[in-house]
Amino acid sequence: MSGHTQHHIVPLRHYIGVFVALIVLTAATYLTALIDMGPLNTPVAMAIAIVKALLVILIFMHVKYSNRLIQTMVIASALWLMIMFGFAGGDYLTRGWISG
Amino acid sequence: MSSHAATIRPGPERSDKPSYLTDGHTLKSWLLTVDHKRIAILYLAAITVFFSVGGLLALLIRAELFTPKGDLFDSDTYNKLFTLHGIVMIFFFLIPSIPATLGNFLIPIMIGAKDVAFPKINLLSWYVYMTGGSMAVLVIVLGGVDTGWTLYPPFSSTYSNTNVALTAMAAFVTGFSSILTGLNFMVTIHKMRAPGMTWFRLPLFIWAHYATSLVMLLGTPVIAITVLTMAIERVFHVGIFDPTAGGDPVLFQHMFWFYSHPAVYIMILPGMGVISEVIACFTRKRIFGYAFVAMSSLGIAIIGFIVWGHHMYVTGQSTYADIVFSILTYIVAVPSAIKTFNWTATMYKGSVSMDTPMVYAMCFMGLFLIGGLTGLFCANLGLDVHIHDTYFIVAHFHYVMVGSAMFAYLAGLHFWFPKITGRMYSEGPAKFGAIIIFIGFNLTFFPQFILGYLGMPRRYHFYPEEWQVLNVLSSAGAMTLGAGILLSMLNIGWAIVAGAKASANPWMAKGLEWENASSPPITANFDEAPIVTEEAYNYPAQLPSAAHH
Missing domain, CATH: 1.20.5 (Single alpha-helices involved in coiled-coils or other helix-helix interfaces)
Structure with missing residues (x-):
C-alpha cells in the first residue's frame, strides 16, 4: 500500500504543557472534592475528567492532527x-x- | 445489473509458485506464520477441538434429560455441564467460528490483497485465543464452574464455590483476540482493497464482516471490563455488583448484555455473509437488492447495540426502559427480514442447483426464519414474563445461534473447501450429512418451544413426568444431530486426505477468490495483483447450471 500517512510533529513543549495541565486538573479534582457543592459535586468532577480525557485523546493520541x-x-x-x-x-x- | 459481456473466468492454472500449504513444511513454519490463510487453518483446528468439547457436553446434558429423574449426574455436576457448554460454545466456537477461519482466509483474497493489514497482530490474536482457551481447559480440569455462562453476580462474585475468577479471566483474555481480529478486518477492508474494488463492488461477505468488526471493536471491551470488575469483586470483595456490599446486580446485567446481545450478531452476521455468497453462486444471480443487503448488515450492527434490555424485563428494570427496549427489539427484526426476503427474491427465476452448500443455505433460511420470528415473541413485554428462562428461550436462541450460525458455518466450509484445501469432498455423504443435521436439529429444538411454553424452566436436570415424551424427542434429536455432524466431519476429514483434486473454480462462481486465485492459493494469493472492473456477482444472464467439479 502507498506508504504511511504523514505524521504530524508535535513540539515537545505541547506535551509538557498537556502534562502540566493534567497534573493541575488532578489537583483540582482533589481540591474540589474537599468542598461540598451539594448536587454539583459529581458534575464538577466529571467536567474536569472530561477535559483531561480530551487533552489526552486530542493531543497525546494525535487525534486532533489525524x-x-x-x-x-x-x-x-x-x-x-x-x-x-x-x-x-x-x-x-x-x-x-x-x-x- | 448483469452488464455487458459478463463472463466467468475458470481461474488461473496451477501456479509454479508453491501453494500456501506447501510453502514450508516445518512446525515452525506454521506456528510462526504471518500468512492469513495459515492462521485461518490454525484457528480452524483449535475451533474444531472446542466445538467437539462443547458438543460432547451438550450430549451429556441431553442424555441426563432422557428421564424425569436426575439419574446420571447430581445437580452440581449438571450446573457445571450447561455452564461449560455455554462458555465453550459461545466464547470459543461461535464468536470466532466464521470470522477467524473463513473471514481470515477469504477477506484479503476477496478484496484482492496479499494479506490482512497487520499480519503479526493476526498471529497474535490466535495466540491470545489459545491462551484464553487453555485457561478454559484449566477451568474444566480444576472441576468446572457452575454460574451459567452469563456469570451473574452476586452468585458468581460472592456465593459460587467454583472456578469463577479463572473463567472470567479466560473470557477476558479471549475477548482481546476478538478485538484484534475486528481491528485487522476493519483496517484491511478500508485500506487494502484492490484497484477498482469500490465499496459497492464488495462481496456481501465483506460487508457482513465489516459490520461484525464494528461490533467486535465497540462491544468486546465492555464485556472485558465487566467480567474483570466481577472478578475483582469476587477476589478483593469490592462492592460493585453485590447489593450486600452496596453494589447493584442489575448494573452487571446492563454491562454484560451491552456486549452479549450484540455478540449474537457477531455470530450471525458473518453467517449471513456466507449465505449471500452461496445463494448468489448456486442461483447464478446477483443478490437481489445488493445495497439493501449490504446496508442491512450495518443496520443490524448498529440497532443491535440498543436492544440489550430485552434480556432484563424481569430484573426490576424500569417499565419505561422495558418499553423502549421492546420497541427497539421489534425494529431490529426489520434489517434481518430485508436479508431473508432478498435471498428468497434472488432465488426467484434463478438457475438453482442443490449442491451441499446450497442445501445448508436453504436449511439456514428456514431455521433463521423460525429463530428470528420466535425472537419477536420474546421481545413482547407480556409474553416474555411467561417464557423468560424457560425452554422456549433455549429453543429460540439455539435456532439463531446453532440453526443459523452453525449451518452457515457448515455451508461456508463446504463452499470454500475446494479453495482452502485444493481438494473436493464426496457430494453424496456431504448432502446426506446436511439432511441428518437438519432433521436432528429440528427434532432437538422444536419440542423445546412446546416445553418452554408449557413452563419447563431451563437449567434443571429433573422435571415432571408429563414432559418426558417431549424431552425424549429432544434428546433423540441431539443424538441424531451429533451423528450427522460426526458424519460430515469424517467426510471432510477423508476429503482432506484423499479427496479428488479441485480446479481453481469448481463451482464456476464469480469473485476474486475463485476467478483469480488458484486452489489452494499461493502464499501471496495472486500471481498478478487483480484489478476489478465489474460489480459483485456479475453472473452472465441465463447461464446453464454450474459446470461441475
Missing part, C-alpha cells in the same frame, strides 16, 4: 459509550416513575 476517518472512528466510539451510559442510566432514572 485524518477524517480516524476522527470519525473516535467520535463513533464516544457515541457508543454514550449509548451505554444513556440507556442504562435511563433505566435508573425512570424506575421511580411508576411502580410495578
Whole structure:
C-alpha cells in the first residue's frame, strides 16, 4: 500500500504543557472534592475528567492532527459509550416513575 | 445489473509458485506464520477441538434429560455441564467460528490483497485465543464452574464455590483476540482493497464482516471490563455488583448484555455473509437488492447495540426502559427480514442447483426464519414474563445461534473447501450429512418451544413426568444431530486426505477468490495483483447450471 500517512510533529513543549495541565486538573479534582457543592459535586468532577480525557485523546493520541476517518472512528466510539451510559442510566432514572 | 459481456473466468492454472500449504513444511513454519490463510487453518483446528468439547457436553446434558429423574449426574455436576457448554460454545466456537477461519482466509483474497493489514497482530490474536482457551481447559480440569455462562453476580462474585475468577479471566483474555481480529478486518477492508474494488463492488461477505468488526471493536471491551470488575469483586470483595456490599446486580446485567446481545450478531452476521455468497453462486444471480443487503448488515450492527434490555424485563428494570427496549427489539427484526426476503427474491427465476452448500443455505433460511420470528415473541413485554428462562428461550436462541450460525458455518466450509484445501469432498455423504443435521436439529429444538411454553424452566436436570415424551424427542434429536455432524466431519476429514483434486473454480462462481486465485492459493494469493472492473456477482444472464467439479 502507498506508504504511511504523514505524521504530524508535535513540539515537545505541547506535551509538557498537556502534562502540566493534567497534573493541575488532578489537583483540582482533589481540591474540589474537599468542598461540598451539594448536587454539583459529581458534575464538577466529571467536567474536569472530561477535559483531561480530551487533552489526552486530542493531543497525546494525535487525534486532533489525524485524518477524517480516524476522527470519525473516535467520535463513533464516544457515541457508543454514550449509548451505554444513556440507556442504562435511563433505566435508573425512570424506575421511580411508576411502580410495578 | 448483469452488464455487458459478463463472463466467468475458470481461474488461473496451477501456479509454479508453491501453494500456501506447501510453502514450508516445518512446525515452525506454521506456528510462526504471518500468512492469513495459515492462521485461518490454525484457528480452524483449535475451533474444531472446542466445538467437539462443547458438543460432547451438550450430549451429556441431553442424555441426563432422557428421564424425569436426575439419574446420571447430581445437580452440581449438571450446573457445571450447561455452564461449560455455554462458555465453550459461545466464547470459543461461535464468536470466532466464521470470522477467524473463513473471514481470515477469504477477506484479503476477496478484496484482492496479499494479506490482512497487520499480519503479526493476526498471529497474535490466535495466540491470545489459545491462551484464553487453555485457561478454559484449566477451568474444566480444576472441576468446572457452575454460574451459567452469563456469570451473574452476586452468585458468581460472592456465593459460587467454583472456578469463577479463572473463567472470567479466560473470557477476558479471549475477548482481546476478538478485538484484534475486528481491528485487522476493519483496517484491511478500508485500506487494502484492490484497484477498482469500490465499496459497492464488495462481496456481501465483506460487508457482513465489516459490520461484525464494528461490533467486535465497540462491544468486546465492555464485556472485558465487566467480567474483570466481577472478578475483582469476587477476589478483593469490592462492592460493585453485590447489593450486600452496596453494589447493584442489575448494573452487571446492563454491562454484560451491552456486549452479549450484540455478540449474537457477531455470530450471525458473518453467517449471513456466507449465505449471500452461496445463494448468489448456486442461483447464478446477483443478490437481489445488493445495497439493501449490504446496508442491512450495518443496520443490524448498529440497532443491535440498543436492544440489550430485552434480556432484563424481569430484573426490576424500569417499565419505561422495558418499553423502549421492546420497541427497539421489534425494529431490529426489520434489517434481518430485508436479508431473508432478498435471498428468497434472488432465488426467484434463478438457475438453482442443490449442491451441499446450497442445501445448508436453504436449511439456514428456514431455521433463521423460525429463530428470528420466535425472537419477536420474546421481545413482547407480556409474553416474555411467561417464557423468560424457560425452554422456549433455549429453543429460540439455539435456532439463531446453532440453526443459523452453525449451518452457515457448515455451508461456508463446504463452499470454500475446494479453495482452502485444493481438494473436493464426496457430494453424496456431504448432502446426506446436511439432511441428518437438519432433521436432528429440528427434532432437538422444536419440542423445546412446546416445553418452554408449557413452563419447563431451563437449567434443571429433573422435571415432571408429563414432559418426558417431549424431552425424549429432544434428546433423540441431539443424538441424531451429533451423528450427522460426526458424519460430515469424517467426510471432510477423508476429503482432506484423499479427496479428488479441485480446479481453481469448481463451482464456476464469480469473485476474486475463485476467478483469480488458484486452489489452494499461493502464499501471496495472486500471481498478478487483480484489478476489478465489474460489480459483485456479475453472473452472465441465463447461464446453464454450474459446470461441475
